[in-house]
Amino acid sequence: MAKLWLALWFALWAAAAPADQRPVLSLVIDDLGYSLEQGKAAIDLQGTHTYAILPSASYSKELAEHAYESKKEVILHLPMQSIGSGSPPEPGALNEAMDENQLSDKVNSMLSRIPYIRGINNHMGSHLTEFDFFMRPIMDSIRGYNSGLYFLDSRTTPRSVAYTQARDAGLQSISRDVFLDNDHENPESIRLQVQIWLAMARQRGSSIAIGHPHVNTIEVLREYLPQAHEEFRFVPISEMIEQRNKPDFAEQWQQTLGNLESSPIN
Numbered sequence: 001m002a003k004l005w006l007a008l009w010f011a012l013w014a015a016a017a018p019a020d021q022r023p024v025l026s027l028v029i030d031d032l033g034y035s036l037e038q039g040k041a042a043i044d045l046q047g048t049h050t051y052a053i054l055p056s057a058s059y060s061k062e063l064a065e066h067a068y069e070s071k072k073e074v075i076l077h078l079p080m081q082s083i084g085s086g087s088p089p090e091p092g093a094l095n096e097a098m099d100e101n102q103l104s105d106k107v108n109s110m111l112s113r114i115p116y117i118r119g120i121n122n123h124m125g126s127h128l129t130e131f132d133f134f135m136r137p138i139m140d141s142i143r144g145y146n147s148g149l150y151f152l153d154s155r156t157t158p159r160s161v162a163y164t165q166a167r168d169a170g171l172q173s174i175s176r177d178v179f180l181d182n183d184h185e186n187p188e189s190i191r192l193q194v195q196i197w198l199a200m201a202r203q204r205g206s207s208i209a210i211g212h213p214h215v216n217t218i219e220v221l222r223e224y225l226p227q228a229h230e231e232f233r234f235v236p237i238s239e240m241i242e243q244r245n246k247p248d249f250a251e252q253w254q255q256t257l258g259n260l261e262s263s264p265i266n
Contacts, residue, residue, distance in 0.1 A: 020233055022231060022232050022233045023201040023204075023205050023231075023232050023233070024201065024205065024206040024207075024232065024233050024235055024240065024243055025197070025198070025206070025207055025208075025209070025228070025232045025233070025235070026049075026050060026206075026207075026208045026209070026234070026235055026236065026237050026239075026240040027045075027047065027049040027050070027209055027211065027221075027234065028049070028050045028051075028052055028075075028121065028152065028176065028209070028210045028211070028237060029042045029043075029045075029049060029050070029051050029052065029210075029211055029212065029213055030052045030077055030121070030154070030210055030211070030212050031052070031054065031077065031123070031212050031213060032051050032052065032053045032054065032057075032059075032060070032063050032067075032077070032213060033053055033054040033056075033057025033058065033059050033060035033063060034057050034058070035059070035213065036058075036062065036063070038213040038214070038215070038218070039059060039063040039066075039213055040063070040066055041213065041218050042213040042218055043063065043066055043067045043070055043072055044070070045218065045221055045222065045225060046222075046225045046226060046229065047225055047229065048071075048072065048073070048234050048235060048236055049072055049073070049234065049236065050072070050073040050074075050075060050118075050152075050237045051063070051064075051067045051072055051073065051074055051075070052075050052076070052077035052121050052123070052152075053067075053074060053075070053076065053077055053114050053117075054077045054079065054090065054123065055076060055077070055078070055079070055092070055109075055110040055113040055114055056079075056090065056091050056092055056110075056113070060113070060114060061113075061114070061115065064114050064115050064116055064117075065115070065116075067116070068115070068116040072236075073118050073119075073236035073237060073238060074114065074115075074117050074118060075117055075118055075119040075120055075121055075152065075237070076110060076111060076113075076114050076117045076119075076120045076121075077120075077121060077122075077123040078094070078107070078110060078120050078121065078122055078123060078125075078138075079091075079092065079093035079094065079110075079123045079124060079125075080094045080095075080122050080123065080124055080125030080127075080128040080129060081093055081094065081095040081096060081124070081125065081127045081128045082124040082125060082126045082127055082156070083126045083127045083157070089124075090123060090124070092106060092109075092110070093123075093124070094106055094107070094125075094128060094134075094138065095128070096127065096131075096134065100137040103134070103137045103138055103141065104137055104140075104141040104144075107138055107141040107142060107145070108141060108145055111142070111145050111146070111149075117149065118149065118150065118236070118237075118238050119149050119150035119151060119152060119172075119237060119238065120142060120149060120150075120151050120152070121151070121152035121153070121154050121176075121210075122153065122154045122156065122162060123154075124156060125154070125156050125157075125160075125162070126156040126157040127157075129153070129156065129157060129160040129161065129162040130159045130160060130161065131161070132161050132164075132165055135161055135162050135165035135166075136168075136169070138165075139151065139162075139165050139166045139168070139169035139171060140169050142166075142169070142171060143169050143170055143171055147170065147171070149171065150166075150171060150172040150173060150174070150237065150238060150241055151163070151166035151171050151172075151173045151174075152173070152174055152175070152176065152208075152237055153166070153173065153174070153175040153176065154176055154210060155175050155176055160175075163175045172245075173241075174208065174237065174240060174241050174244065175208070176208045176209065176210045177197070177200055177207045177208045177209065178193055178196055178197040178207065178208070178209040178210070179193065179209070179211075180193045180194060180197065180209050180210065180211035180212075180217060180220075180221075181193065181211050181212055181216070181217045184212065184214040184216055184217055185216065186216070187216045187219065187220055190211075190216055190217055190220045191220055191224075193209070194209075194220060194221070194224050197209040198224075198228065198231075198232070201232060206240060206243060206244060208237070208240060
């Protein structure tokens, strides 16, 4: 009987405990696999972050193992054709010359290469993600491989249809909000983008940023993350999708924000 009362007390205490009202952040680090040292440095950043690993890079599997052992979320960084990129295409990238069967075979092959994946996001893809007739078979292939995977639209083009095509295919999906390091050689530019990421979460209740394992990006994140953990709650993308799927999430945050702003300062 005592155990029953104790269990009931804990249940009542948990129900009465105030919910964590901090705004929610997700950080995704793309392009893992090229450098073991920089990849591990990114994975070892403070917080529950998400790591997008390339399917064919030299250290991809080793970094996926390290991320998993570090209790970080792993996703596949799926290479796709871009528009006028100055960088060479990733080996085996999905491209417009492929028919539906070739796209499906490539997607399945790349999905099988990286262990522990919870989802997928696009690497480059500013060309392919603009067309529903390319995205549809890609999303259908992901769903056929594992319907529990999600798709994060990196939004490398404002005309991307990847998010809507993923949803239409029955996949959980979400889009990034901020790129942190388009100018990765300029730490001040990265700091500004981090501040935009944080400000967006304060205003909307949540925000998703994508960065890369560049030296300056990692240094700026090491600078900001310890203090950010006091004000924000960090979650992997899988949990961010759950947060944003809650009914009236944005409206509830605005009400919370109003309550916080109107509370007297002690």
